[in-house]
Each structure stands twice: as structure tokens, then as C-alpha cells.
Amino acid sequence: MLKVSNLCFRYRRHGRDVLRNVNLELGRGEIGILLGKNGSGKTTLFKNILGLCTPSDGTILFEGEELVKMPVRERAKRIAYVPQEIHFGELSVFDSILMGRVSYFGLKAGHDDYAAVEKIIADMHLEAFADRNVSELSGGERQKIAIARAMAQEPGLMIFDEPTGNLDIANEQLIIREAKKLAKEKQISILSSLHDLNQAMDFGDRFFFLKDGAVKYAGDSTCISEAVIKDIFDIDVRIVEINHETIILTGGKRE
Numbered sequence: 294m295l296k297v298s299n300l301c302f303r304y305r306r307h308g309r310d311v312l313r314n315v316n317l318e319l320g321r322g323e324i325g326i327l328l329g330k331n332g333s334g335k336t337t338l339f340k341n342i343l344g345l346c347t348p349s350d351g352t353i354l355f356e357g358e359e360l361v362k363m364p365v366r367e368r369a370k371r372i373a374y375v376p377q378e379i380h381f382g383e384l385s386v387f388d389s390i391l392m393g394r395v396s397y398f399g400l401k402a403g404h405d406d407y408a409a410v411e412k413i414i415a416d417m418h419l420e421a422f423a424d425r426n427v428s429e430l431s432g433g434e435r436q437k438i439a440i441a442r443a444m445a446q447e448p449g450l451m452i453f454d455e456p457t458g459n460l461d462i463a464n465e466q467l468i469i470r471e472a473k474k475l476a477k478e479k480q481i482s483i484l485s486s487l488h489d490l491n492q493a494m495d496f497g498d499r500f501f502f503l504k505d506g507a508v509k510y511a512g513d514s515t516c517i518s519e520a521v522i523k524d525i526f527d528i529d530v531r532i533v534e535i536n537h538e539t540i541i542l543t544g545g546k547r548e
């Protein structure tokens with residue numbers, strides 16, 4: 294589905310290669326979580342996949358096609374992106390989400406498009422916001438709308454850059470639950486960065502730990518260990534089982 298091989302990238306004004314040899318594979322309907330310190334290159338990797346940056350070496354295959362050769366419009370239809378900073382125009386919440394379907398309807402939305410948006414609004418508990426102007430919403434509310442718009446697009450791959458950064462605990466859980474449901478029901482793959490390790494374990498099927506410009510550890514949840522977290526983040530954690538659930542204890546709670 295998504296196969297990144299030996300990807301390298303350097304910003305012109307940056308003295309070193311940010312991505313030095315990234316290898317990563319994600320299957321259809323799988324949720325991959327990208328983990329790493331601030332500045333380790335997570336957003337840069339997303340930008341390479343999205344075509345916003347051009348790799349200096351390596352390949353990115355998406356559904357068997359090389360992404361650099363895919364026309365920008367086609368790429369925009371098949372890959373949805375929710376960045377950390379979200380900017381909307383002066384649109385209502387309903388119309389903003391509807392815009393996620395523009396590649397399906399072209400000039401005029403049809404019945405199916407309205408029905409899809411209404412379902413997402415109900416699933417994401419956005420009924421009370423539907424007619425409001427997005428520019429008047431809080432950061433967390435806007436983040437939910439951006440995720441709802443990506444869902445409306447029904448792409449092959451959704452890329453989330455810190456999707457829960459502005460959200461309260463209830464909305465974090467709602468976003469993770471709905472995104473997981475969508476991935477499994479519609480076989481949409483998700484690649485997301487997340488800083489909260491417990492949230493990452495709750496959300497992901499596969500985990501990719503970035504260090505020194507490469508994926509240093511990758512695998513299912515069994516690849517997450519105290520030693521790996523120490524190596525990647527340079528912190529001591531304790532991993533415990535409570536009621537058959539794996540919990541990562543950080544800070545004072547690990548003593």
C-alpha cells in the first residue's frame with residue numbers, strides 16, 4: 294500500500310540530511326504511528342509523501358505507483374493530510390467538511406456528498422457546530438473539523454500530524470475511535486505522528502521510531518519496550534499490564 298524505501302531529504306538551508314535512509318511499509322487499512330523526538334523529521338517525512346518536498350534519494354510507492362510521478366491532483370485525491378496548523382477560509386463547518394469531497398463532485402455537490410457529510414457530522418458529534426463559521430471556532434474544534442474533512446475525502450491514505458494536539462481527553466478518544474473505525478471499515482490506511490505513547494498504542498497497528506534520520510525500530514506493539522523508549526527519547530519509563538492493558542508509566546508514576 295505505502296512503501297518508503299531508502300528515502301533521503303535535506304532542506305536547502307539546513308546543514309544536514311533530515312531524512313537519511315527512511316524505510317517504512319504500511320498495509321491497506323493499517324494504522325502506522327510515527328514516533329520520535331521533536332525535530333526528528335516526522336513532518337518532513339509527511340511532506341515528502343505529500344509531494345510538498347522532493348526527496349534527494351529513495352522511492353515512495355503508493356498502491357504500486359511511484360508518488361513523484363503521480364500528478365498533484367491525483368495525489369491530492371488519494372492522500373488526505375491534516376497538518377499541525379490548520380487554516381480554513383470563511384466557510385461554515387458543513388461546507389468545510391463538504392470541501393473534502395470536491396474531487397468527487399467537481400463543481401456541484403450531489404445527494405451522496407451531502408449524505409456522507411451528514412453522517413460524519415453525526416459520528417463526530419458536530420451537529421451543534423454545523424452552521425458556524427470555522428474561523429470562529431477554537432483550535433481543538435478546528436482540529437476536529439480538519440479530521441472530519443479528511444474523512445469525507447475517503448482517500449486511500451490519511452496522514453495526521455499530531456491529530457490530538459489541541460483536543461481534550463474526550464475528543465482525543467472520539468477521534469481515535471472514529472479514525473480506527475473508518476480505517477477498518479473502508480480499508481483506509483493512516484500514518485500519524487503522536488507524542489503520547491499510550492495514545493499511540495491505543496491507536497496504532499504498527500509503530501515506526503525515527504532517530505538520526507532513519508526508522509530505527511519498527512513493528513507491532515511488541516516492538517515498544519522500555520529500552521527502545523530510552524534509546525529514542527532518552528527517558529526512563531516502566532511498561533506495566535493492568536487489566537490486560539499495557540500502560541507506559543512516565544515521570545514520577547514509574548517509581
Ligand SMILES: Nc1ncnc2c1ncn2[C@@H]1O[C@H](COP(=O)(O)OP(=O)(O)OP(=O)(O)O)[C@@H](O)[C@H]1O
Pocket residue numbers: 304305306307311329330331332333334335336337338
Ligand atoms: N523549512 C525548513 N527549512 C529548514 N529546516 C527545516 C524546515 N522545516 C523543518 N526543518 C528542520 O528539519 C528538522 C525536522 O523537522 P520536522 O518538522 O520534520 O520535525 P518533527 O519530527 O515533525 O518535529 P515535531 O515533533 O517538533 O513536530 C528540524 O531540525 C527542523 O528544524
